[in-house]
Amino acid sequence: MELIASQLEADTDYSFVSQLYQQCSSAITDLRSMHHNPHLSASLEDLLETLSFQKSVLDVRRNGNRNSVWDRRRVASEGAFQYSVPEYSSSSSVMTMTQPEPLTMSREDPIQEMLVPYTGQTGQLEEVVGLEEVKEVLSEAVIMPRKFPQLFQGGAKPWKRLLLYGPPGTGKTKLARALSSELQCPFYCVTSASLLSSWVGESEKLIRELFKHARQQATQTFIFFDEIDCLCRKRSGGEDEHSRRVKSELLRQLEGARGDDDDGVFVLAATNCPWDLDPAFLRRFQRRLYVPLPHSEARKAIILAHFSPSPLSLSEDDWRTLLRVTNGHSGADLTHLATAAAFQPIRELQTARFWRFTNDNKITPCSSDTLGAMQYPLSKLPADKVMARDTELKDFLSALKTSPRTVTADSLRLYEEFSGIPDEVAT
Incomplete structure (x- = not known):
């Protein structure tokens, strides 16, 4: 597409070019749906945006309008490129494009997007139907230490990192939002798409900035990692260096970058596939709570x-x-x-x-x-x-x-085996 855009002739078959563009876009979209690797997905998204930009160049050239397209910006997951205005030679219709220059982008913007504003709604933990044991542990870990701080001295330190796991659709995310609403504290809802970047080193910096931003709040803050298995899968020998650095930085921040555990940040994570988590991440969570199907x-x-x-x-x-x-x-x-x-x-x-x-x-x-x-x-x-x-x-x-x-019976057995629930108790 870039070659066609730079060497456009009068007899170019635009219908063939448009058909080629549609086939390429469909192929890239199918690849993104087949592969769940976030890094590969970000690269494919970047490629799709580049292809779309080149198609717009062709459309503008076809319509005879050469200037309206050059204000367009191509935005990646964590940065942006701006194409400068090309220079045309008087003796030839060939256009030359200068090298794109990276634009600086504040990391404050994606962090602010993770911060869910408090809406004043009266969502409470008791309004969540069922899950009595899970709600009791969450109350002991977060709500009671704020109401009765004198009770949590010495060895009775409240938990700071909890993992919710269980079948999909059992209310894990709803529990997190109800807890945040009851506490009326800053709530960061984090997904793999909001943290992972196609730029080398940006993901690690964003993780550091996220925890730094949370620790600078005047009150206790709440960080919720939804589908954390997308970030913390088991490490293997064939894993790329970028993924390893992201996991190492997240492990460091979960443990406490300053070496203390009393930084006012409470971390709650949820996953449907706890067996896919790396053992190092499982160790970081002080309590793992099984969120079962409703009785x-x-x-x-x-x-x-x-x-x-x-x-x-x-x-x-x-x-x-x-x-x-x-x-x-x-x-x-x-x-x-x-x-x-x-x-x-x-x-x-x-x-x-x-x-x-x-x-x-x-x-x-x-x-x-x-x-x-x-x-x-x-x-x-x-x-x-x-x-x-x-x-x-x-x-x-x-x-x-x-x-x-x-939820199938086979998947339920996986959760029961991970939880160590005997068969006679599960039935």
């Missing part, structure tokens, strides 16, 4: 919360059936299931032909033999009067066909 009472509370404030009218037998068929569902699975079930009565409105008035003067579907039934298509009814029927057990059973559980 029957928690599943019932999650479903009821989804339909709040409207009540969900199910009999005791219906609840027993529903809780039995949802055994093994995560919190996220139950949310998707409840949404799909709630759409079943709405979907019936489009095919309903007979309607009746309710006690509160609303219009709802009914059968043809219902006393006072009216026959109308939905389009002929006043929109503000139409109301769907209540969600029933049959709606949940129908929704199970399209919203099955996502």
Whole structure:
């Protein structure tokens, strides 16, 4: 693409060039979806942006506008390049482009993006359904030391680094946000995409700046690493030097760069694959908490919360059936299931032909033999009067066909083996 842009002739087949660009873009996109290596993904993203820029050069040349494109900047994950205005020779249409110059970019900007502002919402730990043991440990580690500092003297030092692990969709991220909201302290939400850079040395500097920024806060700060296994996978002999330096710097900061452990920074991490973590990182976390799938009472509370404030009218037998068929569902699975079930009565409105008035003067579907039934298509009814029927057990059973559980029995055994849970206890 760069060669075509620099040696453009009048008889260039633009349709072929456009087709070539689409094929290259699709190939790069497919590679990014196949490979989960963050460094490779950043390089492919950089290549895709370069390809897009060269395509814009061709489009401008084709339209005869040579000046509008040169203000465009190509931004990498941690820096930017600006293309300077090319110089054209009077005797030739060949253009020459000066070497891109790197632009300096403050590391304060990505750190500020990690800092989640406090919105004033009243999220509390007790509002998280179930997970009583996990919430108790989080309260002992973070909340009680702030309320009763005199109790945590001598050997009873509170934990400073905790790891949450378990199946996806069990509420690990929700626990972190609820804890931060309850403490009303600065909350940094960190992912691999926000830390890893394609520039050599930038990732390590950004990690140092992150912990430095957190330690400079006036109050206790909270750093949450989501999907930390993307950053801290087991080291191997074939690992590149850049990844090793990033892991070494993160290990150093987790331990405490100043050599003390009382720096006002609390680190919480979450992962769905704890067995992929390097043993050195596992050792840094003083407590590892298993976040299991919700039990029957928690599943019932999650479903009821989804339909709040409207009540969900199910009999005791219906609840027993529903809780039995949802055994093994995560919190996220139950949310998707409840949404799909709630759409079943709405979907019936489009095919309903007979309607009746309710006690509160609303219009709802009914059968043809219902006393006072009216026959109308939905389009002929006043929109503000139409109301769907209540969600029933049959709606949940129908929704199970399209919203099955996502956590398999084999994956659950992996978590139980990692946690050291005996089979008889797990069952």
